[in-house]
Amino acid sequence: MMKALVIYSGDIGKASTKYRITQYTSYLRQHGVEFDFVPRKKIGWKLLKQLPEYAVVHNQRSLINLLLSRRIVAKSKRVIFDFDDAIYTRPGEPYSWLIGRRVRNRLRYWIENAKVVTTANHILADYALQFTSAVVVIPNAVDVEVWKPKPRPHNDQLVIGWVGAPVNIPNIERLDAVLKALQRKYAFVKIAVYSGKRPDLSFPFNYHPFQSGREQEFVQSIDIGLLPLAEDEFSTGKSPIKAIQYLACGVPVVGNFTGATLEILNEHNSVAVQSVDDWFNAIEFLINDRDRLKALAQAAREFAVKNHNLQDTAKQRLALFLGSTPDVALPEAKVA
Numbered sequence: 001m002m003k004a005l006v007i008y009s010g011d012i013g014k015a016s017t018k019y020r021i022t023q024y025t026s027y028l029r030q031h032g033v034e035f036d037f038v039p040r041k042k043i044g045w046k047l048l049k050q051l052p053e054y055a056v057v058h059n060q061r062s063l064i065n066l067l068l069s070r071r072i073v074a075k076s077k078r079v080i081f082d083f084d085d086a087i088y089t090r091p092g093e094p095y096s097w098l099i100g101r102r103v104r105n106r107l108r109y110w111i112e113n114a115k116v117v118t119t120a121n122h123i124l125a126d127y128a129l130q131f132t133s134a135v136v137v138i139p140n141a142v143d144v145e146v147w148k149p150k151p152r153p154h155n156d157q158l159v160i161g162w163v164g165a166p167v168n169i170p171n172i173e174r175l176d177a178v179l180k181a182l183q184r185k186y187a188f189v190k191i192a193v194y195s196g197k198r199p200d201l202s203f204p205f206n207y208h209p210f211q212s213g214r215e216q217e218f219v220q221s222i223d224i225g226l227l228p229l230a231e232d233e234f235s236t237g238k239s240p241i242k243a244i245q246y247l248a249c250g251v252p253v254v255g256n257f258t259g260a261t262l263e264i265l266n267e268h269n270s271v272a273v274q275s276v277d278d279w280f281n282a283i284e285f286l287i288n289d290r291d292r293l294k295a296l297a298q299a300a301r302e303f304a305v306k307n308h309n310l311q312d313t314a315k316q317r318l319a320l321f322l323g324s325t326p327d328v329a330l331p332e333a334k335v336a
Contacts, residue, residue: 118137179191
């Protein structure tokens, strides 16, 4: 049995850690890879002494101070570094010059010293390729046997839904006027929100508090998924897992496609918007054209199964841990 250490930041249950590594551990164990997990803040001298026992150290987007980073790399047999967001910046207001430089220096160190760097999309891969050629794109994925369509009631009611973390509540709140107007015009349209925090909206909506493991039930209950994104550098590097969850459940997306989102959403499975008027018109178009909505739903499911299937990305992850080259198409990035 091969031993691997995973270094993660924050809560081990957060979406980034879950969808980039922990959801694969059962499959990888079945194929000879045993895992230990350690949060970044608990790395100490005892662990440093144990590092030679691990065949692989997998750093999941943890930007550790350079002194400790050098010690970890020096004592590790093989390092994989993974990042699935534009962690060289942050949402909203950019870092100050000093903090931004510190963040980018730490990120560059791990990219330059990892045997392999894995990213969720080509925007992030292009960033990593500034410092290494050992870059592999492994897209975010879901278990398409869990995230799958369920029969919808045969009635006129149409449910528009949004799934998001509390930190992203402002994104749905800025659609307040649009959703309110749609609900006023179409009495059969319902709005539903699934989040750890209730948004402040000025119209009636169904609020579903976050419950771990229940997300797919909510997504399966909606007809259109909303994906409002902020217009900043951080959002450009996002591969939103909720977009993939929507598609896998046969739920077309209405959203502002930008940057890496364009690798997931297209005219065949979703509807792109730019302005406030676009939001109203795009959703109204789908409300009134159920045949088009159905066609988008079918294309959404097919796209997710083909491009964001956990069964495929699990094999790619296994290949990396075993030291092989995964079967990943990389039109822009070089394979390690």
